[in-house]
Every structure is written in structure tokens, then in C-alpha cells.
Amino acid sequence: MEFEVGDLVTRISYGHDVVFKITAIEDNNIKLKGISVRLYADSNADDLVFCSKEIEEITKDDDSFKDSVRDLINLDRSQYFYLPGRILHIDGDEDYLEKCLKFYREANVLVYGIHEDEEEMSINIKKYLTDINPDILVITGHDAYYKKNGKKDDIKSYKNTDKFIKTVIEARKYEKAYDKLIIIAGACQSNYEALLKSGANFASSPKRVNIHALDPAIIALTLSLTDKSKDIDLIDVLKKTKYGESGIGGIITKGTMYVGYPR
Numbered sequence: 001m002e003f004e005v006g007d008l009v010t011r012i013s014y015g016h017d018v019v020f021k022i023t024a025i026e027d028n029n030i031k032l033k034g035i036s037v038r039l040y041a042d043s044n045a046d047d048l049v050f051c052s053k054e055i056e057e058i059t060k061d062d063d064s065f066k067d068s069v070r071d072l073i074n075l076d077r078s079q080y081f082y083l084p085g086r087i088l089h090i091d092g093d094e095d096y097l098e099k100c101l102k103f104y105r106e107a108n109v110l111v112y113g114i115h116e117d118e119e120e121m122s123i124n125i126k127k128y129l130t131d132i133n134p135d136i137l138v139i140t141g142h143d144a145y146y147k148k149n150g151k152k153d154d155i156k157s158y159k160n161t162d163k164f165i166k167t168v169i170e171a172r173k174y175e176k177a178y179d180k181l182i183i184i185a186g187a188c189q190s191n192y193e194a195l196l197k198s199g200a201n202f203a204s205s206p207k208r209v210n211i212h213a214l215d216p217a218i219i220a221l222t223l224s225l226t227d228k229s230k231d232i233d234l235i236d237v238l239k240k241t242k243y244g245e246s247g248i249g250g251i252i253t254k255g256t257m258y259v260g261y262p263r
Contacts, residue, residue, distance in 0.1 A: 006021060030044065040144070078263070084256070085228075086112075092116065097114075100216070135181070144189050161190045161194060178201055186204035212247075229254070
């Protein structure tokens with residue numbers, strides 16, 4: 001049976017760990033994109049098998065993420081009113097961006113989403129920050145760590161970490177204070193340490209593992225819905241993400257939500 005663009009498949013050599021959609025076929029080289037994991041990959045047809053699962057079953061993690069922040073969303077509305085922090089989410093992948101925007105909007109937070117190639121992010125970031133003036137900035141998309149090409153701390157060993165770093169640096173030129181602009185940066189297998197050193201509050205990926213499409217949004221939403229006077233529980237919020245501290249890490253940061261009275 002031949003594969004076609006749009007088919008859902010898994011890789012035999014990786015133990016069927018990730019479900020992909022076929023995005024292009026060039027002879028025996030098949031281009032793949034993770035359904036829920038921020039991952040692009042190539043494969044030959046012999047290493048692929050069709051996935052029998054439906055999209056709804058594959059994306060059931062999305063619902064578990066919603067449950068993980070349910071306590072934040074279910075605010076006491078009998079006496080107080082709430083002004084969650086404003087989020088600017090810039091994503092190198094349009095499908096993952098839409099998934100994140102839906103997640104934010106279901107929690108009723110104010111979010112601006114921009115789809116932009118990683119290459120262009122640092123060029124336009126100052127304009128976006130000036131126009132939107134967010135409390136929280138998410139810079140994500142796709143990345144990869146090429147183990148065979150170099151050392152773990154060599155930026156050249158990564159697909160897009162250098163673009164994310166440039167964008168974080170430009171954002172910090174706009175706002176130096178870590179509590180006035182909270183930055184969440186990186187994607188699958190990104191250079192965690194380099195992103196933190198460049199000015200991010202949170203970054204992926206400490207263990208150079210893949211991350212779920214919603215992982216950056218989990219951090220952003222938690223910050224948006226946490227009282228401005230309170231520190232987030234860092235360990236707790238990382239546990240809400242797909243791969244925990246292996247996938248994302250960061251620094252203790254205060255929330256961005258104002259609480260008012262009376263309602």
C-alpha cells in the first residue's frame with residue numbers, strides 16, 4: 001500500500017513513539033510533521049506504518065492539559081474581578097499556533113497570535129512588542145538537536161535555537177526587566193541553557209527532548225492566570241507539561257494577573 005500526503009503514520013525504528021502526518025513525498029524520502037509534538041522528521045517508506053488511531057484519540061493529551069490548569073480557570077467570581085496577563089504568542093508553525101490559541105481562548109485570556117518563520121522573528125519582534133505591549137511573550141516553532149553534527153553547547157548543532165536566541169535578545173532590548181516581560185522560548189530539543197542566558201524566563205529543552213505543542217502555552221497560561229503578587233509554583237507548573245522538567249525549565253516568576261474588588 002502506498003503512502004499519500006495527509007496520511008497518519010508512525011516510525012518503526014523509534015518504537016512508534018510519535019504520530020506524524022505526511023506533508024510531502026519525494027521519491028522514497030517522506031517528510032513528516034508531528035500531530036501533537038513539535039517535530040519535523042524525514043523517513044524512508046520502509047520505516048513507516050499507518051496509524052490506526054483517529055485524530056481525536058491522538059490529541060486527547062490536549063484535554064488532560066486543560067484539566068491541569070482547571071484550578072486556575074475556575075476563579076471565584078462571587079466577589080472579585082480578574083484581569084489576566086496579556087499574551088503574545090509567536091509560532092513558526094501555523095497548526096500548532098491555532099492549537100495554542102484555542103487553548104488560551106477557552107480560558108478567556110487576552111492573546112495575540114502571530115505565525116512567522118523562525119528566520120523572521122528577530123527582525124519583527126520590536127514592532128510586535130511596541131504594538132501589543134504584552135505581559136508574556138512566547139517564542140516557539142520547530143527546532144532539532146543534531147547530535148552527530150557537534151557538541152551539546154554548540155549552537156551550530158541546532159536547527160533554530162540561534163533564531164530563537166536572536167529574538168529573545170531583541171525582546172530584552174525592548175524590556176530588560178524579567179518581571180515586566182516574561183519570555184518563554186524554544187521548541188523541541190532547543191538549547192535550554194543558551195536561551196536562558198540570552199534573557200528567557202523559561203526555555204526548552206533541558207534534556208534535549210521533544211515537547212508537546214501546548215507546552216509553552218501551559219506555562220504562559222499559568223502565568224497569565226496567577227495573581228501578580230504571587231510567585232508561581234515552579235515545580236508544579238513544570239509538572240503540568242508533557243515531559244516535565246526534561247522538556248522545559250526556568251526561573252521562579254510572579255504571575256501577571258490583577259485582582260480587583262468589587263465585581
